[in-house]
Amino acid sequence: MEAYYWNKELETIDQASLEDLQLKLLRDTVQAALKTPFYRNRLKKAGINSGDDIRSLQDLQRIPFTTKDDLREGYPTGLLAVDLAEVVRIHTSSGTTGTPTVIYHTKEDLDNWTELVCRCIVATGATREDVFQNTMSYGLFTGGLGLHYGAERLGMTVIPVGSGNTRRQIQLMKDFKTTVIHATPSYMLHIYSKLNEFKIPLNELFLKKAYLGAEPYSENTRRKIEEFFHIDVYNSYGLSEMNGPGVSFECIHKCGMHTWEDSYLLEIIDPKTTRTLSEEHEGEIVLTNLRRRATPLLRYRTRDLAFIHKGKCKCKRTHRRLSRITGRTDDMLIINGVNVYPSQIEEVIMRIPQVGTNYQICLEKDGTLDKIIVKVEIYSKLFTGDIRQLDTLKAKINEELRAAIIISPIVELHEPGSLPVSEGKAKRVVDSRTKL
Ligand code: AMP
Numbered sequence: 001m002e003a004y005y006w007n008k009e010l011e012t013i014d015q016a017s018l019e020d021l022q023l024k025l026l027r028d029t030v031q032a033a034l035k036t037p038f039y040r041n042r043l044k045k046a047g048i049n050s051g052d053d054i055r056s057l058q059d060l061q062r063i064p065f066t067t068k069d070d071l072r073e074g075y076p077t078g079l080l081a082v083d084l085a086e087v088v089r090i091h092t093s094s095g096t097t098g099t100p101t102v103i104y105h106t107k108e109d110l111d112n113w114t115e116l117v118c119r120c121i122v123a124t125g126a127t128r129e130d131v132f133q134n135t136m137s138y139g140l141f142t143g144g145l146g147l148h149y150g151a152e153r154l155g156m157t158v159i160p161v162g163s164g165n166t167r168r169q170i171q172l173m174k175d176f177k178t179t180v181i182h183a184t185p186s187y188m189l190h191i192y193s194k195l196n197e198f199k200i201p202l203n204e205l206f207l208k209k210a211y212l213g214a215e216p217y218s219e220n221t222r223r224k225i226e227e228f229f230h231i232d233v234y235n236s237y238g239l240s241e242m243n244g245p246g247v248s249f250e251c252i253h254k255c256g257m258h259t260w261e262d263s264y265l266l267e268i269i270d271p272k273t274t275r276t277l278s279e280e281h282e283g284e285i286v287l288t289n290l291r292r293r294a295t296p297l298l299r300y301r302t303r304d305l306a307f308i309h310k311g312k313c314k315c316k317r318t319h320r321r322l323s324r325i326t327g328r329t330d331d332m333l334i335i336n337g338v339n340v341y342p343s344q345i346e347e348v349i350m351r352i353p354q355v356g357t358n359y360q361i362c363l364e365k366d367g368t369l370d371k372i373i374v375k376v377e378i379y380s381k382l383f384t385g386d387i388r389q390l391d392t393l394k395a396k397i398n399e400e401l402r403a404a405i406i407i408s409p410i411v412e413l414h415e416p417g418s419l420p421v422s423e424g425k426a427k428r429v430v431d432s433r434t435k436l
């Protein structure tokens, strides 16, 4: 292995060879996708009955888009393209209403994902000498396991601590001399505030780099975190539908995230007209798997907004670079890294008989972390002065919400008519978090 690249040949591949490879892999992927009832039906309508019907990369345009709703409708096995016996792992996404979306992986799929994560880590200059602390949660969420296997394959010393318990995180950082940390930007800021609270001087830590992602953050926040900790921060982008982290990652030059184009076909489209946009124009990211066999997705609309940087990167990697994610085309909220749709909250509170018709979702900062307050109006007859009854109701709402959205909100009960009623389209979400 060459220190600066994990896979020099593929990372620095020239444009013509990349396109040849992409065409071959796209054909194979279409062929694999045709094994699923969903794509058989969808692609047939577009006149595509075999991988060979894709004659050039231009033919990508003939393939219809895939959306999150398609994944939900196909739940649980409508998009499974291999025998279940070949599946070695399942991941589901957070933040879906009712039915989750599921992604199946074969052993080869996981191997390919791990390979991409290795490339990402090496691109930041990290090596097997580094100690890697993973503060992302392990489980169905892809942030934990995704980076984990890449770091291990590279030979780093991995501390698979998972999320939470900041005091312990800091202790581990000190005791095992952690040099690279993987976190959400808001959690990284939280660690900083805890260092101050516990009066732990920075020189007791050995940190050099942080891989931050799973939620949007600004260039200013990157700078702030770099200054606070005296480290380099690298932006990391991914989504469970496309495996998870490892789709796009910054190299040492920190000028946009290289997107591994031998594994993902990258398009930016105008979300309204679906027209393809050229470099430097902001639009919706659309991704096609090129190497996944268990759940190949074609032209998946991510709903994330970004643009592609122009020009070549100094690192000589030829894979194009994505800008920071600037927003979403839908109303998905990201709360401490967890995806939440307002409709999920509505669904839960509206099935509780004591709840009236009006509610509000407020997002605020609690130190550096996010806090969600769900205010609901309840019927006035419940305000009898029996506090216990109200506390029980509050606990019930909290519990049901937590089961649906994974995070625990603060629930406030209000009298009917006390929450603001907006004219026209209701404004249910008040997001007063200062943009990181
Ligand atoms: P999940 O499928 O739960 O991993 O969530 C994926 C979503 O998290 C993406 O579609 C983005 O909206 C968001 N996300 C992931 N990484 C980043 C990042 N570096 N910057 C901004 N948003 C991100």
Ligand code: ZN
Pocket (backbone or CB within 6 Å): 251, 252, 253, 258, 313, 314, 315, 316, 317
């Ligand atoms: Zn680069």
